[in-house]
Amino acid sequence: MRMLAKLEDPAYAALRIVAGAMFACHGLQKMFGWLTTKPTPAIGSQLWIGGVIELVAGALIAIGLGTRLAALLGSGTMAVAYFQYHHKGEFAGWKWLPAVNHGELAALYCFVLLFIATRGAGRWSFDGRAR
Secondary structure (H helix, E strand, O other): OHHHHHOHHHHHHHHHHHHHHHHHHHHHHHHHOOOOOOOOOOOOOHHHHHHHHHHHHHHHHHHOOOHHHHHHHHHHHHHHHHHHHHHOOOOHHHOOOHHHHOOHHHHHHHHHHHHHHHHOOOOOOHHHHHO
8 A cells, every 4th residue: 555655646647737738639639620520619609618718728737837727727627518518407317327318528627626626645756846
């Protein structure tokens, strides 16, 4: 158990970096159609703004710069995405469950990013170097 405890900081850094990079990739998909077959949303639309937030916040989270604010904004964006695009206010037929409404990623990002917002960037980050 002590060995695992010693890995806490590097494991958290890996979580923050990977989650941020993956979040940014979703923004790249929406903004530029990168690695997706879906059409890009209209500039200025809610989906496009969500893509901007995913791209910018994800990159900031990955490098650990302005991490708390970027993660909080990303978490809120994912909460909106879950309730507006996945849950849709439907309760019949278990449609409120992420496994049923395909909102697992939005729900998981919401809570992982909320955790990152509360914990901060950690030592292996630009924010950590500034301290």
